[in-house]
Amino acid sequence: MCVRKITYSGNNDKLDDFPEYTYKVSMSIEDRYKLNKEITLIDIANELNVSKSTVSRALQNHHSIGAATKKAVQELAEKYNYQPNAIAASLFKKSTKTIGVIVPILSHYFFSTVIAGIEDVAYKAGYKVIICQSHELYEREVIVSKTLLSAKVDGLIVSVSKETVNMDHFQSFLNKDIPLIFFDRLPAGIQSNSVSVDDYEGAFKIVEHLIEQGCKRIAHFTGPLNIALAQNRLQGYKDALKKHHIPINNELIYECGFERTQGIATTEKMFTDQVSIDAIFAVCDPVAIGVMLTLKQKGIKIPRDIAVVGFNDDPTATVIDPPLTTVAQPAFEIGVAAADIFLKQATDPGSGYIKEILKTNLAIRQSSLWKDKDNI
Amino acid sequence: MCVRKITYSGNNDKLDDFPEYTYKVSMSIEDRYKLNKEITLIDIANELNVSKSTVSRALQNHHSIGAATKKAVQELAEKYNYQPNAIAASLFKKSTKTIGVIVPILSHYFFSTVIAGIEDVAYKAGYKVIICQSHELYEREVIVSKTLLSAKVDGLIVSVSKETVNMDHFQSFLNKDIPLIFFDRLPAGIQSNSVSVDDYEGAFKIVEHLIEQGCKRIAHFTGPLNIALAQNRLQGYKDALKKHHIPINNELIYECGFERTQGIATTEKMFTDQVSIDAIFAVCDPVAIGVMLTLKQKGIKIPRDIAVVGFNDDPTATVIDPPLTTVAQPAFEIGVAAADIFLKQATDPGSGYIKEILKTNLAIRQSSLWKDKDNI
DNA sequence: TATATTTACGCAACCGGTTGTGTAAATATA
DNA sequence: TATATTTACACAACCGGTTGCGTAAATATA
Numbered sequence: 001m002c003v004r005k006i007t008y009s010g011n012n013d014k015l016d017d018f019p020e021y022t023y024k025v026s027m028s029i030e031d032r033y034k035l036n037k038e039i040t041l042i043d044i045a046n047e048l049n050v051s052k053s054t055v056s057r058a059l060q061n062h063h064s065i066g067a068a069t070k071k072a073v074q075e076l077a078e079k080y081n082y083q084p085n086a087i088a089a090s091l092f093k094k095s096t097k098t099i100g101v102i103v104p105i106l107s108h109y110f111f112s113t114v115i116a117g118i119e120d121v122a123y124k125a126g127y128k129v130i131i132c133q134s135h136e137l138y139e140r141e142v143i144v145s146k147t148l149l150s151a152k153v154d155g156l157i158v159s160v161s162k163e164t165v166n167m168d169h170f171q172s173f174l175n176k177d178i179p180l181i182f183f184d185r186l187p188a189g190i191q192s193n194s195v196s197v198d199d200y201e202g203a204f205k206i207v208e209h210l211i212e213q214g215c216k217r218i219a220h221f222t223g224p225l226n227i228a229l230a231q232n233r234l235q236g237y238k239d240a241l242k243k244h245h246i247p248i249n250n251e252l253i254y255e256c257g258f259e260r261t262q263g264i265a266t267t268e269k270m271f272t273d274q275v276s277i278d279a280i281f282a283v284c285d286p287v288a289i290g291v292m293l294t295l296k297q298k299g300i301k302i303p304r305d306i307a308v309v310g311f312n313d314d315p316t317a318t319v320i321d322p323p324l325t326t327v328a329q330p331a332f333e334i335g336v337a338a339a340d341i342f343l344k345q346a347t348d349p350g351s352g353y354i355k356e357i358l359k360t361n362l363a364i365r366q367s368s369l370w371k372d373k374d375n376i
Numbered sequence: 377m378c379v380r381k382i383t384y385s386g387n388n389d390k391l392d393d394f395p396e397y398t399y400k401v402s403m404s405i406e407d408r409y410k411l412n413k414e415i416t417l418i419d420i421a422n423e424l425n426v427s428k429s430t431v432s433r434a435l436q437n438h439h440s441i442g443a444a445t446k447k448a449v450q451e452l453a454e455k456y457n458y459q460p461n462a463i464a465a466s467l468f469k470k471s472t473k474t475i476g477v478i479v480p481i482l483s484h485y486f487f488s489t490v491i492a493g494i495e496d497v498a499y500k501a502g503y504k505v506i507i508c509q510s511h512e513l514y515e516r517e518v519i520v521s522k523t524l525l526s527a528k529v530d531g532l533i534v535s536v537s538k539e540t541v542n543m544d545h546f547q548s549f550l551n552k553d554i555p556l557i558f559f560d561r562l563p564a565g566i567q568s569n570s571v572s573v574d575d576y577e578g579a580f581k582i583v584e585h586l587i588e589q590g591c592k593r594i595a596h597f598t599g600p601l602n603i604a605l606a607q608n609r610l611q612g613y614k615d616a617l618k619k620h621h622i623p624i625n626n627e628l629i630y631e632c633g634f635e636r637t638q639g640i641a642t643t644e645k646m647f648t649d650q651v652s653i654d655a656i657f658a659v660c661d662p663v664a665i666g667v668m669l670t671l672k673q674k675g676i677k678i679p680r681d682i683a684v685v686g687f688n689d690d691p692t693a694t695v696i697d698p699p700l701t702t703v704a705q706p707a708f709e710i711g712v713a714a715a716d717i718f719l720k721q722a723t724d725p726g727s728g729y730i731k732e733i734l735k736t737n738l739a740i741r742q743s744s745l746w747k748d749k750d751n752i
Numbered sequence: 753t754a755t756a757t758t759t760a761c762g763c764a765a766c767c768g769g770t771t772g773t774g775t776a777a778a779t780a781t782a
Numbered sequence: 783t784a785t786a787t788t789t790a791c792a793c794a795a796c797c798g799g800t801t802g803c804g805t806a807a808a809t810a811t812a
Contacts, residue, residue: 040769041768050792051793052769053771053791053794054790056768056769063789064789064790065790069791081548083526084526084768084769085767085769086528086769087463087767088767088770089768089770090463090797091467091767091769092769092796093770106492113483116509123519128508128523129507130507131505132495133491133492135492144499149459150460150461151474152461152462260691316695318669319695320695320697321696418799426761427763429761429763430762431799432801433761441760441761445760445761461798461799464798464800465798467798467800468800469767469800
């Protein structure tokens with residue numbers, strides 16, 4: 001076997017003009033290592049006088065490579081701390097082993113917990129996770145989705161921004177058979193995988209709970225109604241009232257948002273409207289917290305004067321006084337389920353869309369325990 | 377000019393054997409588009425009968441390309457929604473235009489807000505952000521740092537896990553001149569860029585505030601002391617006491633952690649120890665919240681019996697009753713500063729390490745307003 | 753008109769892995 | 783011993799952009 005020396009780009013060409021020269025064009029692996037240069041397959045190949053394909057296969061434990069060669073390659077790789085260039089592999093394999101995730105906002109406990117669930121599954125399966133925030137902005141969501149497309153993510157898990165109505169920016173993923181999974185905020189028009197909780201049922205249950213406590217004039221602060229989740233919770237609210245023969249009063253339904261600040265603003269608005277109520281069902285906990293802070297500041301007793309309930313079971317729900325009754329969502333499990341769907345679709349692209357709906361649980365705390373109150 | 381047809385990998389080779397055949401080996405751009413195939417430079421090149429280098433340069437608005445050609449290329453790219461393969465570009469350019477971020481845990485408001493700051497700067501500068509969590513686990517931190525290294529991030533912004541003492545896994549980044557920026561949790565042994573707040577001063581100020589309120593037996597629940605931040609806050613605590621001639625009592629210093637649960641556990645422990653105190657300075661807000669919840673549950677009045685202060689100014693600080701006095705950290709600005717340092721180092725790798733220390737502000741609320749209390 | 757310069761573009765190497773195919777040597781089977 | 787098969791590896795194309803260099807044609811300068 002002749003001693004070959006695979007050299008880096010083009011160096012050999014010059015050498016061919018002066019075959020009598022014995023310049024050592026490519027640096028030794030030792031030198032490259034010492035100089036903190038990237039160690040590549042070629043360095044190992046040169047050192048062992050084998051081809052880079054052999055090195056590549058040896059590192060993959062390919063059956064066609066002899067035991068001795070394998071051992072030598074693996075030892076050298078270990079010794080020089082060889083780190084494969086994931087970019088190069090991705091280019092050829094057309095798989096980056098990354099999952100893109102887009103959430104409206106990271107600093108909500110719900111979303112960061114879902115992400116923890118996604119990561120948990122993803123890392124175990126050898127996938128990286130790229131997380132992006134839309135900051136509830138449609139424009140931003142379009143940009144980051146394009147970025148992730150160009151970064152060739154193998155899959156995309158999304159909770160859409162509250163502004164998002166047009167879903168065209170996700171069509172490319174579908175076209176290219178890149179698994180696309182929506183969670184929590186499911187888009188209306190697009191046919192795809194999804195993970196959500198039974199928002200309808202959760203809302204129904206918690207409103208029924210309020211009714212059981214004796215509440216009759218229950219206001220609802222909804223999320224933006226272009227989002228299915230908000231609609232479903234609204235419907236659950238309405239149907240619970242219906243079931244118990246309480247008339248639905250549109251003046252008690254306020255379109256709000258998902259932020260504490262919006263909960264505060266909507267509560268203020270409700271007071272200027274001078275509507276009379278005995279309970280508020282907020283679309284999510286941050287809003288419920290805003291509601292409670294505002295009520296407390298006005299000297300209104302919770303739940304004696306007004307009961308308050310939320311949705312999510314954020315950690316803050318147990319901090320506020322009185323503790324907030326809310327619908328507990330299995331946030332971590334939602335992330336796990338979404339990532340599982342991704343893995344399934346990545347393995348078996350032929351299968352149809354998967355829609356998973358997880359159950360919620362009532363977390364009943366003091367903010368709704370209205371039963372023993374005096375009548376107003 | 378002859379009509380060339382650049383074909384995809386290897387297809388031409390077979391054709392060479394049968395030159396008389398006129399198979400159209402490469403699909404037309406139109407067909408590829410319709411079939412949702414990836415549109416590449418070569419498709420555009422073929423369509424226009426120019427070389428792919430010309431297309432590449434046209435899209436970069438290179439001066440050596442004629443105006444007509446440029447226009448034709450750009451129009452076609454637009455028409456077929458050409459998305460450059462970022463992976464391929466990265467491989468050659470050795471720059472992925474991504475910043476890696478490692479935080480202990482996403483679901484802390486502080487960290488997710490820092491990330492929002494990083495993203496803000498990064499996206500404006502055309503960088504993507506890959507976010508990873510170490511979950512406060514050293515092992516996990518090592519793994520994700522290797523993943524990010526292999527993913528060839530252009531820079532790394534880190535807040536180390538509470539377990540991390542050994543910093544070897546970051547050495548590779550330094551060796552390869554990949555900008556490395558630590559924030560909040562600064563490692564002790566490693567020389568690198570950093571962004572932090574003046575933990576010492578913040579702690580000093582808030583403890584001095586407690587002393588001014590009349591507190592004399594002030595306990596401190598510290599973070600893990602291998603982390604500089606915890607040490608600095610501890611030192612600030614000690615020096616504030618010293619300044620006001622209050623003896624430092626090691627029995628009042630509890631090594632705690634950063635979680636609410638640890639705040640609860642440590643408070644319980646303190647009670648079994650039966651130490652007598654009139655204030656608690658917690659290393660961070662989640663711990664302070666845990667402390668307050670436990671005290672309240674025991675019927676201890678805050679601040680009348682025991683004043684409580686924290687560090688961070690999480691949104692929860694204004695939810696708990698009484699509202700928590702704490703040290704406000706400019707979390708978003710910390711992220712911005714870290715990303716700015718990255719951009720600086722990426723542009724001018726020669727410059728030395730940058731250490732940025734931001735100022736804190738006291739957010740004084742009821743939990744520390746002890747002045748008018750009755751003496752115990 | 754002859755030469756110098758600019759314009760506009762093609763060629764081919766290159767980034768660093770991966771993999772289909774070909775083949776010499778070693779071993780197995782007839 | 784002759785042929786079939788297996789083993790172990792090399793070669794080279796390939797992924798899809800990027801860029802240094804070379805050059806013909808067009809234009810400018812002498």
